[in-house]
Amino acid sequence: MRRLFLVLALVGGMAAAPQARAAVLFQSIPDLTVEPVQNAWCSSCFGDFRIFDLFTLGEDAVVQGITFAVLSNYYFPTDVTVSIHGVEDGRPDAALFSQVFAAAELITQDTPFDTTLVSVAPAGGWALGAGTYFISFYNPENLGVPGYANPGRSLYQEGNRFHEDQSAAFRLEGERGTPVPAPMSLALFGPGLIGLAAARRRARG
Numbered sequence: 702m703r704r705l706f707l708v709l710a711l712v713g714g715m716a717a718a719p720q721a722r723a724a725v726l727f728q729s730i731p732d733l734t735v736e737p738v739q740n741a742w743c744s745s746c747f748g749d750f751r752i753f754d755l756f757t758l759g760e761d762a763v764v765q766g767i768t769f770a771v772l773s774n775y776y777f778p779t780d781v782t783v784s785i786h787g788v789e790d791g792r793p794d795a796a797l798f799s800q801v802f803a804a805a806e807l808i809t810q811d812t813p814f815d816t817t818l819v820s821v822a823p824a825g826g827w828a829l830g831a832g833t834y835f836i837s838f839y840n841p842e843n844l845g846v847p848g849y850a851n852p853g854r855s856l857y858q859e860g861n862r863f864h865e866d867q868s869a870a871f872r873l874e875g876e877r878g879t880p881v882p883a884p885m886s887l888a889l890f891g892p893g894l895i896g897l898a899a900a901r902r903r904a905r906g
Contacts, residue, residue: 723765726873727756730849733770733870736814741772741845742858744838752846753786753793753835753857754869763826763875769838770870772845773817778804779840783821786835793835793857798827816847816870826875836871 744752764785771777782801787794800823808820835857838846848856848867855863 723874724877726758726762726764726875726877728872729754729756729854729868730851730870733768733818733872734812734814734816735849735870737770737816737847737870738850739848739864739867740815741775741847742856742864744844744846745841745859747842749860751837751839751859752869753837753859754871755788755833755835755854755857756871756873757833758829758831760831760877761829762873762877763828764823764873765826765875766820766822766873767836768818768820768872768874770812770816770818770847770849771838772847773811773815775845776840776843777817777845778807778809779842779844780804781807781819781821781844782837782839782841783823784837785827785829786837788833788835793837793859797829797834798823800824818870836869836873838869838871 742752743750767783769783771781780801780803782799784796784799786796800821802821806821810818810820812818838844846869848864849870850866851868852866854868855865856867856869857863
């Protein structure tokens with residue numbers, strides 16, 4: 702009987718294991734640590750010039766981690782609001798997800814170019830369907846979001862304009878598609894477990 706409990710515990714652990722490892726869902730530029738072409742655009746200078754950038758997902762995904770660059774010496778470290786928005790007529794629509802990350806929660810890495818990479822983990826993960834979205838990094842008073850060379854892209858600054866051939870530096874990580882429910886994994890082992898239990902009964906009889 703003890704062996705049967707061990708097998709059940711093992712299978713239970715396998716069923717609870719994640720079905721997919723975190724993957725890079727999108728990255729705006731190949732290297733987030735390179736020197737920007739614009740030391741920073743203000744996001745949002747007391748609400749008037751909030752920065753947005755576009756990204757596209759080729760399939761459904763759950764965003765579990767976000768890393769982005771800010772200007773190191775412009776009102777930072779400070780709280781940062783990260784949000785994802787739909788797209789309406791080429792401009793940001795209402796926020797689909799938004800979370801304020803306190804300065805103490807941020808995981809940071811400085812670069813040689815007066816920029817800091819900031820990593821955050823959205824609570825519960827943000828589930829998005831395949832499509833194009835805007836992402837925003839801002840503080841209601843001041844936050845500097847550097848602009849990086851990215852031909853063909855444009856960084857949108859609300860209340861100002863699109864900054865051509867630039868993007869923010871950011872990476873989205875998480876799971877692609879829909880994870881397989883744990884009960885299905887357990888069901889695959891059903892016949893084997895039944896056979897083991899029957900064998901134990903026969904041995905006792």
